[in-house]
């Protein structure tokens with residue numbers, strides 16, 4: 138079974154996807170981590186992000202180790218552990234330039250389908266999270282969910298995630314990371330409104346446990 142979870146920055150999809158994978162004994166595929174890993178590598182190698190062919194070529198050859206075990210989510214490129222580094226603001230600020238590369242997207246989407254199918258075959262379930270899972274990567278997934286939340290809630294969560302105190306400066310930075318990134322990202326895939334057959338869960342006023350309960354109810358119904 139494939140569980141596809143899409144949503145904007147700060148919608149809680151990483152937490153919910155991981156908890157869903159842990160609760161079902163399934164694998165976990167964080168597709169955002171792949172766009173971040175390509176961004177990290179391109180910056181590391183001095184590849185111009187505007188050179189779409191060069192970035193796509195780099196992704197074709199990328200020596201990427203992406204753990205699908207929700208107990209041990211890690212990202213390694215060329216043997217180097219970059220799990221923490223890909224979450225920094227430097228990468229968050231640059232990743233949309235990579236995600237809007239239309240030559241690169243099919244390369245990563247193909248790889249994502251392979252990982253998803255192999256993890257689902259191995260573990261019975263694989264949970265994949267991103268922006269285009271319910272629509273492009275796995276439109277036939279048994280469970281398709283779109284998580285939404287107000288801008289205010291999403292900026293607050295992202296600041297908490299980064300351990301930042303509430304201030305005018307924090308809010309400005311979070312606006313860039315959440316609202317600006319959504320605007321840039323939405324030029325490639327529509328992830329703010331649900332496609333047909335996709336269940337929307339508005340998480341603004343729900344706890345993590347409440348959201349998880351709803352996702353697990355959909356998993357049970359699909360079994």
Ligand code: C5P
Pocket residue numbers: 146168169170172173232233236237266267268269270318322
């Ligand atoms: O989910 P996360 O914030 O880690 O995603 C990082 C970036 O990767 C997003 O801002 C978006 O640009 C890109 N992305 C994407 N398609 C996906 C997952 C992520 O374009 N399926």
